[in-house]
Amino acid sequence: MRHRTNWLGRLWSGAIAILASLVGFASLACLSVAANEDSWAFDPEHTRVRITWDHLGVSRQSARIEKLHGALVFSPTEPEAGRVEATLIARSLSSGVPALDRALHSADFFDVERHPHITFRSNAVKAKTDKTGAVSGDLTIRGITRPVTLEVIWNFTGEHPLASFNPVYAGKWVAGFSARAVIKRGEFGMTLAAPLVSDEVVIEIEAEFLRRIATP
Numbered sequence: 001m002r003h004r005t006n007w008l009g010r011l012w013s014g015a016i017a018i019l020a021s022l023v024g025f026a027s028l029a030c031l032s033v034a035a036n037e038d039s040w041a042f043d044p045e046h047t048r049v050r051i052t053w054d055h056l057g058v059s060r061q062s063a064r065i066e067k068l069h070g071a072l073v074f075s076p077t078e079p080e081a082g083r084v085e086a087t088l089i090a091r092s093l094s095s096g097v098p099a100l101d102r103a104l105h106s107a108d109f110f111d112v113e114r115h116p117h118i119t120f121r122s123n124a125v126k127a128k129t130d131k132t133g134a135v136s137g138d139l140t141i142r143g144i145t146r147p148v149t150l151e152v153i154w155n156f157t158g159e160h161p162l163a164s165f166n167p168v169y170a171g172k173w174v175a176g177f178s179a180r181a182v183i184k185r186g187e188f189g190m191t192l193a194a195p196l197v198s199d200e201v202v203i204e205i206e207a208e209f210l211r212r213i214a215t216p
Contacts (some may be wrong), residue, residue: 033209039208040072040175045062047207050087054198065118067092072209074175076157079133088118109190115142131155135179141188150179150205173211180204 049065070086090112093104105112122137131154139148157177160169181203186194 001086012061038073039212040074041068042068042072043174043208043210044069048205050204052202053200054205059168063093065089065092066094074176074209076154079127079154082118082122082135084122084135084137086120088120088123090116090118111142119185120148122153139183144188146183146187148181148183150181153178175209175211177209178205179207211216 008189010100044067047066047068050062051064052060052062055061065088067089068086071170072082072084074082074084090110091105093101093110095101095104104110107113119140120137122135124136126136127133133152133154135150135152137148137150138145155178157175158173160172160174163169163172183201183203185191185201186199191199
């Protein structure tokens with residue numbers, strides 16, 4: 001029985017966290033970009049969404065979303081005019097345990113057949129310092145939408161750091177951000193194993209974006 005509770009705890013906390021994980025952002029086609037705004041697309045090779053949760057008070061466990069896409073509108077001179085959208089592929093949720101992943105993908109949990117996407121769309125950006133801000137938006141998991149706020153650190157915007165010695169990156173601009181949010185999985189209808197497995201789930205995002213070249 002203890003083994004079963006342990007397994008269910010990992011299952012649900014991983015599921016919730018990943019769901020919430022926001023951390024990401026639908027298609028750029030959904031964004032209306034003004035002529036003076038810079039638009040960016042996720043660099044999937046350098047973007048990571050990680051979720052962690054408390055397991056029985058013994059340790060913090062983690063999981064990740066491996067596939068996502070989306071877009072950002074951002075200018076360093078007008079950060080509060082920025083906006084971001086992300087779509088996370090629910091089936092790409094990975095705990096590193098195949099049997100657990102199959103359960104998470106089933107109708108008992110993420111129900112990836114009926115709800116293949118986890119989405120986030122921002123609705124407000126508030127600058128706090130020159131390098132930090134809060135991005136508020138709507139997170140949708142299994143058809144349930146709840147408000148979420150990401151605490152964001154702006155790491156870099158400029159010509160790709162490798163451009164000076166690798167011609168592959170010449171002329172490419174990159175922007176990088178770190179983000180963190182805390183959600184309650186119960187608000188998305190996932191209450192199994194609480195409070196043995198924490199209701200609160202931490203979402204951590206490391207994201208790089210490549211600037212899209214505007215076409216006339």
